[in-house]
Amino acid sequence: xxxxxxxxxxxxxxxxxxxxxxxxxxxxxxxxxxxxxxxxxxxxxxxxxxxxxxxxxxxxxxxxxxxxxxxxxxxxxxxxxxxxxxxxxxxxxxxxxxxxxxxxxxxxxxxxxxxxxxxxxxxxxxxxxxxxxxxxxxxxxxxxxxxxxxxxxxxxxxxxxxxxxxxxxxx
Numbered sequence: 001x002x003x004x005x006x007x008x009x010x011x012x013x014x015x016x017x018x019x020x021x022x023x024x025x026x027x028x029x030x031x032x033x034x035x036x037x038x039x040x041x042x043x044x045x046x047x048x049x050x051x052x053x054x055x056x057x058x059x060x061x062x063x064x065x066x067x068x069x070x071x072x073x074x075x076x077x078x079x080x081x082x083x084x085x086x087x088x089x090x091x092x093x094x095x096x097x098x099x100x101x102x103x104x105x106x107x108x109x110x111x112x113x114x115x116x117x118x119x120x121x122x123x124x125x126x127x128x129x130x131x132x133x134x135x136x137x138x139x140x141x142x143x144x145x146x147x148x149x150x151x152x153x154x155x156x157x158x159x160x161x162x163x164x165x166x167x168x169x170x171x
Contacts, residue, residue, distance in 0.1 A: 005042040009035040029072045036065040053094050060090035081133055088140045095144070116142040 012035045019028035040061035043054055064087040070080030116138050127134045 005038050009038050012038065032072065033065045033068040036061050036068060040065065056090045056094035060087040060094065063087035063090060078130070078133060081130075081137060085133075085137050085140055088137075088144060092140070092143055112142045 012031055016028050016031035016035075019025075019031060040058050043061065044058050046054075063083050067080040067083035067087060070076040070083055119138050120135060123134055123138075124131065
């Protein structure tokens with residue numbers, strides 16, 4: 001599945017971009033959520049990883065796909081934003097297991113916090129009635145800043161990615 005899924009995801013993504021620039025919004029709209037659906041099926045059907053990790057990543061991908069679909073319809077922006085917010089919460093839960101805790105993590109997060117402040121400052125006047133959702137979204141994205149683990153152990157996401165490509169369990 002994996003050997004075929006990645007080229008399919010790439011082709012669907014390129015198709016979406018071409019359709020957008022070719023002024024074919026319906027085709028672009030149909031193609032937009034499909035790569036995420038393929039990735040979700042790939043994780044769901046792929047070699048077994050930690051069950052909790054895989055479930056949370058699939059849930060995040062499904063919520064991301066729902067967000068993409070919502071953004072296709074006028075008036076669904078806030079629902080789409082909420083879907084992406086929930087997706088990122090699932091990703092944080094998946095990637096947080098075993099994250100390094102301590103001052104190094106806080107120090108590593110400082111640039112992300114600074115960037116979040118700059119983004120919120122730049123958007124503040126433009127997003128009037130959406131200030132609370134935008135602040136919540138930027139906060140969650142900031143929390144996704146990967147906290148380093150102890151130097152002798154790679155992070156869970158990189159370990160999972162290497163395992164995924166080798167086709168073996170990460171246990």
